[in-house]
Amino acid sequence: MKAHLTRRYRFSASHRLHSPHFTDQQNSEIYGKCNHPFGHGHNYKVEVTVSGHPDPETGMVCSLSDLDGFVERTIMPCFQLSNLNELDAFRNRVPTTENLSRELFHLFSGQFRLAKVEKIRIEETMMNSFEYAGGRELEEQ
């Protein structure tokens, strides 16, 4: 039987929401506090879900140490204690948590080969969270 394994990671980063498509006045109206000029930060919680049939020899969808190692090597050096606006991915894209979910999904699904990457879920604060599954609908889950 297929199993979906979800692992939670944390990183802290700052960002400022400001789009070149709008005037300063419009940016201020659209993004409110998130448009303050010097940015602000969050403790992000990232859940990555991978799926597959547990290996009969190990009982695992994928080795957690492989997944943790991938995150440690590939994800954390970019994102931990970063300013998201400085990253290439957000040079021309507003670092909303919607866009962060898409970026992380593409990083995981493009580079982590040991299980199928199903979904990224990010809690920006206790009060809001975002999910992205490569554009797939999620209503059945």
Added chain:
Amino acid sequence: MVYLTRKAEFSASHFYHNPKFSAEENQRIFGKCNNPNGHGHNYVLEVTVAGEVDERTGFVIDLKWLKDLMNREVIDGLDHRHLNKEVPEFRDKIPTTENLAIAIWNRLAGKLDGAKLHRVRVYETDDLFVDVYGEA
């Protein structure tokens, strides 16, 4: 369709070891989880049932009935037990969270009195959980 989730907790110990692997392989693959004296978790189980709301009762499923079923089929046999040594599903299978969620699904599937078992979720810790939907 309405989805209803009931939560339960159980505490159990386990360790990971495959007798087909050498001692070194077991250590490399399973790390600290390979300690033969085991370690434990406070597992959290969430069972999600899907169904239409009964017009007369307003229920998808009777919660007390679901709680009793979960206790009888799952919790009574797992709580304060050693998964490797006392739970039959793990006599020949490694008690990873993946296999635990599958075993719990198999214990509950077909016993829900007409309602549909939608998902079994098992939290091993706050940072690690497994979902199964009964997909082959």
